[in-house]
Amino acid sequence: MELSYWEYKTWLTNIDFTIVGSGIVGLNCALRLRERFPKAKILILEKGFLPQGASTKNAGFACFGSISEILADLDIHSEQEVIELVAQRWKGIQKLRKNLGDKAMDFQVNGGHELFLDAAQELYQKCVQKQSEINALLHPIFKADAFHGSPNTFGFKGIKENYITHRFEGQLDTGKMMNGLLKMVQQAGITILNSITVEHFSADLSSVKIKTNRFEFSSKKMLIATNGFAPQLIGEDVKPARAQVLITKPIENLPLKGTFHFDEGYYYFRNIDNRVLFGGGRNLDFKGEETDRFGNSQLIQAHLDKLLKEVILPETPFTIDHRWSGIMGTGMQKKPIVKQLSENVYCGVRLGGMGIAIGSTIGHNLADLIA
Template sequence: MKSQASFWEADVSKNRYDLIVVGAGIVGLSSALFYKRKHSEKQVLVLDRASHPLGASTRNAGFACVGSIGEHLADMEKESEKNIGRRIIRRYRGLQLLKETLGEKAIGYEACGGYEFFNSQQKFKEVAPEIDHFNGWLEELLGEEGVYEAQRLEGYPVIYNRLEGALHPGKMMQELIRKTSESGVEIRWNAPVQEVGSSGEVELQNGESSSLILKGQNVLMAVNGFARKLLPEIEVHPARGLVLVTDEQDVMPWKGTFHHDRGYIYFRNIGNRLLIGGARNIAVEEEETNQFGINERIKDYLIGFVSNVLRLPPGWQIDYEWSGIMGFTPTKTPIVERVDGCRYIAAGLSGMGIAIGMDVGRSAAEMMD
């Protein structure tokens, strides 16, 4: 028998919100927070399909990074230096905004620095000559001197980046949820959205066999890697990322955050544990999916990297493994725009959600003024 909405549910659903945000990740909550701070009298609702942000906001590796030289050089094969410069500025300012808004202690921020890691002397020789150029460029863009420096670590050549750090994504989202709720924004969990109409009708799946319609004067879809479920025509493609965390080691030689192979592989220490993730470039088509899961080929590759390249002692074990879903645009530039009517989109963070997510959310809030 089909269940029906109760009188109380139907009555509440008649309320018209000034803003409905679909997605309670870093972008969705940030947009709601900044919008509410500017418009305290307006009614703002955030909807999320799960009991907590599920896509990438709490399932990433916790890197607070502006980018390695190797990553920027690879991007220059697809984009102009001017556009990449804008992205570096956005990452830098986005991280400042995140720390200022939530507080470094609350998000577990560590100013540990970051390293571009090379296990090939030839690859290092291709990138290292660009250090002076990029130091001059970042001084011009950010006012920061001497950002990059060539070093050696555990016998490998590395390029140190003093601007980078690490944080705790769980604590970050916990604090963002708290601040957003305290601002007066209503957050509904376990509220999967089926469809968003151009006139602001948001259809929720209400139980197994009935639906509930909410109405918003404006509706922002901030679902990143899941954007095409609501807007099939949008140029945001899902990409799954794998993350592994080892058991505790007696000694952990790798302290800080590390990027390898143009950023496709990344690792860092969590105390005396090693976190490692990425390598989706060895199975690009398989990993262009919005389905969670473990790709065994990528897992085996990362395990081999830990044992043979990073040389953790024999007998190390994986204590945690999980996947997250990111959203990529063709140029890595996020899409923040009005779709039609009262519908807006903020998605496609292209693996840079920690650095730019809050800034994208603020831009989305300003767009809907």
């Protein structure tokens, strides 16, 4: 489709900054650029009609890592690296809350509970034994002991009699959060063009030539914030990771309150609008879920259904209302990639399933790479 003179002149000429991706990172990057460069012309390109990837498709967890996740991280990272990862998540949530306000995104702190299936005896014992050690490790961040034991008050079946609870973990309404960020960006005079896929770019010392599925144009700088879709554009250590989710219809007198994890964080569920939202199972088929294609697999959905019926709601009739998937960005390391790639190209990707917690600070840090 040929664009008119007016379209090019108004929306695609004299662009100072082009951000690829309108998720949490991209929107926060745009807001920080507007703060730093009040007169700049900022454009955001989004491949979906709404933000794609995981920003509008996640479970709405404001989490910092369950105790088993942190122990698993210590197997592949140094203690200092793990402290920095958790601190980044904690600071990111505080930044998000400050930017939007708790009411705007229905932010609640009801605690995050890690369950241990009866078959996970070895993991459970390890976590119990290491609880004091991990509390001491993270005390400088939370200024208190984050983890403590709590009884199985919600009547889950087939699990150990106690949870290990993270007292500071919260939850929010993902849709309200993203809608709030979109409003802030629009009020800041930043243009978002939806259903635009960046297919190729080439950079020189003065600008970046960008080819999309609908038009070509030039921008002084380009910032890539596409997380799991980044391999389509750049060669960094980031791979797509699909996460599958389901939600029940409303359940009368639903007792659940809070966020819940088990199996080192590969499964997670929460209450929302008198429903149970439940996701995970990527560990059943890592290779198959290393994809940037949306969709659900019968293997994982059947297992989610089974766990929902046998463990989470064993005495409560329920009906599944929706099923969906989101695309995360993962890699060999959990540390996000925020770097300059060339003279005028930058990226902030590989959020490792912690987009809500760290997306605000990653977007801020990405914008601050601009000299």
